[in-house]
Amino acid sequence: MDKNIDTVVVSSRIRLARNFENIPFPSRMSQDQAFSIVMKNTYDSIKKMGDYKIYTMETLPSLTRQVMFEKHLISKNLIEEPSFSAVILSSDEKISVMVNEEDHLRLQCILDGFNLDEAYKKINEIDDIILKENNIAFSEELGFLTACPTNLGTGMRASVMVFLPALSMLGKIDELVDVVHKFGLTVRGATGEGSSADGFLFQISNQVSLGLSEEKIIEKVKNTVLKICEIELNARNELMLRDPDLVTDECMRSFGILSCCYKISGKEFNSLFAKLKLGVFLDILKCKDRKLLSTIEKIVQPATLLEVSGKELDSEERDVFRAEYLRKTLNGCIIL
Amino acid sequence: MDKNIDTVVVSSRIRLARNFENIPFPSRMSQDQAFSIVMKNTYDSIKKMGDYKIYTMETLPSLTRQVMFEKHLISKNLIEEPSFSAVILSSDEKISVMVNEEDHLRLQCILDGFNLDEAYKKINEIDDIILKENNIAFSEELGFLTACPTNLGTGMRASVMVFLPALSMLGKIDELVDVVHKFGLTVRGATGEGSSADGFLFQISNQVSLGLSEEKIIEKVKNTVLKICEIELNARNELMLRDPDLVTDECMRSFGILSCCYKISGKEFNSLFAKLKLGVFLDILKCKDRKLLSTIEKIVQPATLLEVSGKELDSEERDVFRAEYLRKTLNGCIIL
Numbered sequence: 001m002d003k004n005i006d007t008v009v010v011s012s013r014i015r016l017a018r019n020f021e022n023i024p025f026p027s028r029m030s031q032d033q034a035f036s037i038v039m040k041n042t043y044d045s046i047k048k049m050g051d052y053k054i055y056t057m058e059t060l061p062s063l064t065r066q067v068m069f070e071k072h073l074i075s076k077n078l079i080e081e082p083s084f085s086a087v088i089l090s091s092d093e094k095i096s097v098m099v100n101e102e103d104h105l106r107l108q109c110i111l112d113g114f115n116l117d118e119a120y121k122k123i124n125e126i127d128d129i130i131l132k133e134n135n136i137a138f139s140e141e142l143g144f145l146t147a148c149p150t151n152l153g154t155g156m157r158a159s160v161m162v163f164l165p166a167l168s169m170l171g172k173i174d175e176l177v178d179v180v181h182k183f184g185l186t187v188r189g190a191t192g193e194g195s196s197a198d199g200f201l202f203q204i205s206n207q208v209s210l211g212l213s214e215e216k217i218i219e220k221v222k223n224t225v226l227k228i229c230e231i232e233l234n235a236r237n238e239l240m241l242r243d244p245d246l247v248t249d250e251c252m253r254s255f256g257i258l259s260c261c262y263k264i265s266g267k268e269f270n271s272l273f274a275k276l277k278l279g280v281f282l283d284i285l286k287c288k289d290r291k292l293l294s295t296i297e298k299i300v301q302p303a304t305l306l307e308v309s310g311k312e313l314d315s316e317e318r319d320v321f322r323a324e325y326l327r328k329t330l331n332g333c334i335i336l
Numbered sequence: 337m338d339k340n341i342d343t344v345v346v347s348s349r350i351r352l353a354r355n356f357e358n359i360p361f362p363s364r365m366s367q368d369q370a371f372s373i374v375m376k377n378t379y380d381s382i383k384k385m386g387d388y389k390i391y392t393m394e395t396l397p398s399l400t401r402q403v404m405f406e407k408h409l410i411s412k413n414l415i416e417e418p419s420f421s422a423v424i425l426s427s428d429e430k431i432s433v434m435v436n437e438e439d440h441l442r443l444q445c446i447l448d449g450f451n452l453d454e455a456y457k458k459i460n461e462i463d464d465i466i467l468k469e470n471n472i473a474f475s476e477e478l479g480f481l482t483a484c485p486t487n488l489g490t491g492m493r494a495s496v497m498v499f500l501p502a503l504s505m506l507g508k509i510d511e512l513v514d515v516v517h518k519f520g521l522t523v524r525g526a527t528g529e530g531s532s533a534d535g536f537l538f539q540i541s542n543q544v545s546l547g548l549s550e551e552k553i554i555e556k557v558k559n560t561v562l563k564i565c566e567i568e569l570n571a572r573n574e575l576m577l578r579d580p581d582l583v584t585d586e587c588m589r590s591f592g593i594l595s596c597c598y599k600i601s602g603k604e605f606n607s608l609f610a611k612l613k614l615g616v617f618l619d620i621l622k623c624k625d626r627k628l629l630s631t632i633e634k635i636v637q638p639a640t641l642l643e644v645s646g647k648e649l650d651s652e653e654r655d656v657f658r659a660e661y662l663r664k665t666l667n668g669c670i671i672l
Contacts, residue, residue, distance in 0.1 A: 245656065249598035260592025260672060262585035320581065327672060336596060336663060 005114055007281040008229045010161040010201065013072070014119040014218075015108040016127055017146045017155035021135040025147045026084060026100040034084035038104045042097065043088055045133045046126060051091040054099075057082030066303030072110055077101050095126060102147045103155075105130070112294075114225065116158055116218050143210065153210030158221040162228055165200040165278040166235035176228060180204055183224040199270035200278075204228065236282060251279025252336065259330040263319040266302050269326075273297060276334070286335040296329050343617040344565045345450040346497040346537065349408070350459045350554075353482045353491035353545075354441040357471040361483045362420060362436040370420035374440045378433065379424055381469045382462060387427040390435075393418030402639030408446055413437050431462060438483045439491075441466070448630075450561065452494055452554050479546065489546030494557040498564055501536040501614040502571035512564060516540055519560040535606035536614075540564065572618060587615025588672065595666040599655040602638050605662075609633060612670070622671040632665050 019025065020041075023033050043054045057065065057078060065082070068074045073096040074087050088097040098106040107130075109123040130136065137145040144155035151157075167176050180187045186207045189198065204225055206217050239247050254275035258264070264272075279285035280293065287293055299308055300322050306313060309321050355361065356377075359369050371392075379390045393401065393414060401418070404410045409432040410423050424433040434442040443466075445459040466472065473481040480491035487493075503512055516523045522543045525534065540561055542553045575583055590611035594600070600608075615621035616629065623629055635644055636658045642649060645657050 245599055245652065249659075252596050252598045253593050256592035256594075256596025257589050258592075259596070260588050262588045263581055316581065323585075 004233055005226075005229050008162050008164070008232050009114040009225060010163050011110055011112050012115040012119050013108055013110045013157075013159040013161070014116060014123045015106055015157045015159070016123060017103040017144065017151045017157075018105040018107065018127070018130065019137045019145055019147070020104050021137045023104065026102065026104065027147070029084065029100070031084065034100050039086050039099050041134050042099055042105060042130065045129045046088055046097060049126060049129055052088050052095075053091070054086055054088045056086045063303055063306055067307050070301040070303050071298070074098055075101060075106075095122060097126070103151070114160065114222075116160065116222055120158070120214065120218060150207070151209055153208070154212070154214050154217065156209050156214050156217060157205050158218050159203050159205035160221060160225045162202050162204060162225065162232070163200055163274070163277065164202055164228070164232050164235075165274055166239045167232050168200045169239060170235050172231075172235060175231065176202070179227055179231065180224060183220060183227075184208075185221060185224050198267065199274040201274075236278075240282060247282070248279075248284050251275050251282070251284045255279065255285055255330070255334055255336070258326050259334070260327065261323045263316070264323045264326070265319050266300070266322070269300055269322060280334070287333060288335065289333055292329065292333050296326070296333070300325060340569055341450055341562075341565050344498050344500070344568050345561060346499050347446055347448050348451040348455050349444060349446045349493075349495045349497070350452060350455040351442060351444040351493045351495070352459060352463055353439040353480065353487045353493075354443065354463070354466065355473045355481055355483070356440050357473045359440065362438065362440065363483070365420065365436070367420065370436050375422050375435050377470050378435055378441060378466065381465045382424055382433060385462060385465060388424050388431075389427070390422055390424045392422045399639055399642055403643050406637040406639050407634070410434055411437055411442075431458060433462065439487070450496065450558075452496065452558055456494070456550065456554055486543070487545055489544070490548070490550050490553065492545050492550050492553060493541050494554050495539050495541035496557060496561045498538050498540060498561065498568070499536055499610070499613065500538055500564070500568050500571075501610055502575045503568050504536045506571055506575060508567075508571060511567065512538070515563055515567065516560060519556060519563075520544075521557060521560050534603065535610040537610075572614075576618060583618070584615075584620050587611050587618070587620045591615065591621055591666070591670055591672070594662050595670070596663065597659045599652070600659045600662070601655050602636070602658070605636055605658060616670070623669060624671065625669055628665065628669050632662070632669070636661060 020038055023029060023037060026034070029038075039054070039056075043052070046052050065074070065079045068087065069076065069079055071093065073089060073093060075098065078085050078087065078098055078101050085098065085100040088099065089095070094111060095107070095109050097108070107123050107126055109119040111119045139145060143153035146152050146155055164173070164176065167173055177187055184207060186205055188203045188205070189201070204221065206221055209217065212220070254272040258269070258272050258276060276285065277293070280287040280290070298304060302318065305318060305322055305325070313321055356374055359365060359373060362370070365374075375390070375392075379388070382388050401410065401415045404423065405412065405415055407429065409425060409429060411434065414421050414423065414434055414437050421434065421436040424435065425431070430447060431443070431445050433444070443459050443462055445455040447455045475481060479489040482488055482491055500509070500512065503509055513523055520543060522541055524539045524541070525537070540557065542557055545553065548556070590608040594605070594608050594612060612621065613629070616623040616626070634640060638654065641654060641658055641661070649657055
């Protein structure tokens with residue numbers, strides 16, 4: 001079972017929302033408050049915890065911002081309104097602190113696999129030093145105060161990214177949504193609010209952060225995700241029972257196109273790569289190196305790919321470069 | 337130029353229609369006339385010319401007949417009305433003589449490439465001995481007498497099979513038909529009258545065989561085919577100038593699917609393989625062995641494939657076996 005969960009759960013994320021006392025929320029703060037108080041004090045605290053760097057959004061090249069977004073290190077919000085904001089990153093990029101997004105601070109830790117407890121432990125260490133060294137807005141009655149009431153209380157969102165190819169292909173995503181809502185949680189596309197589920201990826205997270213302790217929220221998300229793993233794994237069995245030849249063929253053709261095409265868009269990549277991964281998880285395709293597979297998936301995303309190429313490529317050239325990269329890497333990694 | 341013509345012309349065929357004097361045409365003949373006169377006398381003459389075997393249609397397994405049809409050794413007609421008919425084959429299968437098809441005898445020679453003269457020479461040797469040893473219906477005024485008036489005169493049809501991917505993909509087949517008609521010739525799909533042009537293959541041949549000598553007919557077909565080669569090769573240049581990335585991508589993806597899929601129908605094979613060949617001819621795909629490529633194309637045709645498998649396969653199983661064969665053979669033959 002453990003091994004199979006790894007074929008459903010992609011990554012785990014804990015995010016905490018924090019605000020400085022007596023400083024207006026980012027939408028109303030002054031430049032001085034943004035830079036000299038919130039940014040400076042936060043970074044002063046965090047850098048004591050290890051190798052952290054701060055990047056003010058306005059000074060970052062647009063491509064670098066896009067790359068950070070693709071890696072889930074920053075939000076779309078932070079890209080779109082960069083004037084007062086910054087991000088603080090640990091050297092391994094597992095911890096990122098967005099400064100002056102919707103709240104003064106959004107601390108997050110993302111880890112591969114089903115790892116909410118560890119992510120919570122890591123982000124807690126950062127949170128502890130910030131709370132110790134700064135006046136963070138907190139009410140005995142409401143908990144941590146936040147710009148949006150849905151984040152009041154713990155200020156915590158626990159999210160798990162899940163890969164649900166079989167539920168998607170069987171048209172059973174409604175069933176998933178029912179389960180998630182029954183547990184009082186929410187489900188979204190891979191890149192956040194309002195995004196579509198490209199590549200059969202979904203984010204499961206808590207809807208409210210008030211009224212339950214951090215531990216209870218995490219437990220609830222974990223239990224829901226375990227339930228989702230169960231129904232996805234059952235759906236994979238169903239898929240293979242219904243028409244094994246069709247599923248096998250789709251997975252193998254996806255590999256064929258990905259490893260041989262001359263050009264491919266990011267959207268088509270996501271859709272074919274999802275079927276390739278399904279093929280690996282169903283033992284239809286032999287994969288010599290699953291880590292390389294997930295590296296490939298990250299590298300060929302639009303901005304990251306441009307950065308890797310080190311060239312200025314238009315959209316057509318990027319699709320050609322993506323295909324070239326896939327031909328070079330996939331053929332050694334997957335064996336029919 | 338010579339080398340490029342080989343990428344357009346697939347094969348050359350000369351066919352002669354002959355009938356025994358004072359014996360009714362096959363549609364009206366008796367069993368005795370069919371077997372004891374036409375079949376016996378023809379085989380007695382032909383077998384003097386080398387290693388020839390005769391197969392009566394009714395005693396041939398249905399699969400063997402289908403295989404012969406796929407190899408263009410016999411016509412659909414001969415399969416559908418097998419009771420009085422037979423085929424005489426040379427050991428290299430270059431010469432086939434259908435007995436009691438529409439006419440008593442249909443002598444044909446098929447050779448690879450642009451080789452009408454050689455095919456004519458070979459079939460003439462067979463024709464000569466038949467004419468010498470038998471009473472073949474001939475009128476000073478009309479020439480050889482045949483069941484259908486379109487075959488009167490020389491009784492000859494000279495056909496060339498051409499591969500026209502660029503004209504097809506550019507939607508310019510009308511242009512081809514105009515050229516062919518202007519020369520007084522006819523164009524058909526690969527497997528004869530009324531068949532569609534699967535795999536971008538077309539047959540160019542003379543419409544009538546009366547009023548021109550054999551040599552003149554052959555010259556006319558040769559000139560027309562040279563003209564078609566020219567316009568197809570121009571069309572390939574145009575295709576690559578218009579959108580080289582798209583053409584390159586289509587050819588490479590076709591190889592990807594053919595070499596990786598789990599199952600594939602004969603129809604899809606023909607369409608993808610045509611693009612793979614185009615890719616080889618345009619130097620998009622490197623081919624280590626073009627002969628192997630054309631062997632592969634013949635072997636995966638429905639009946640031939642069943643024969644090769646040595647098993648009883650239903651249609652779905654055959655598609656799986658075809659894909660398995662392609663994975664084994666294509667990956668070594670084509671290099672990206």
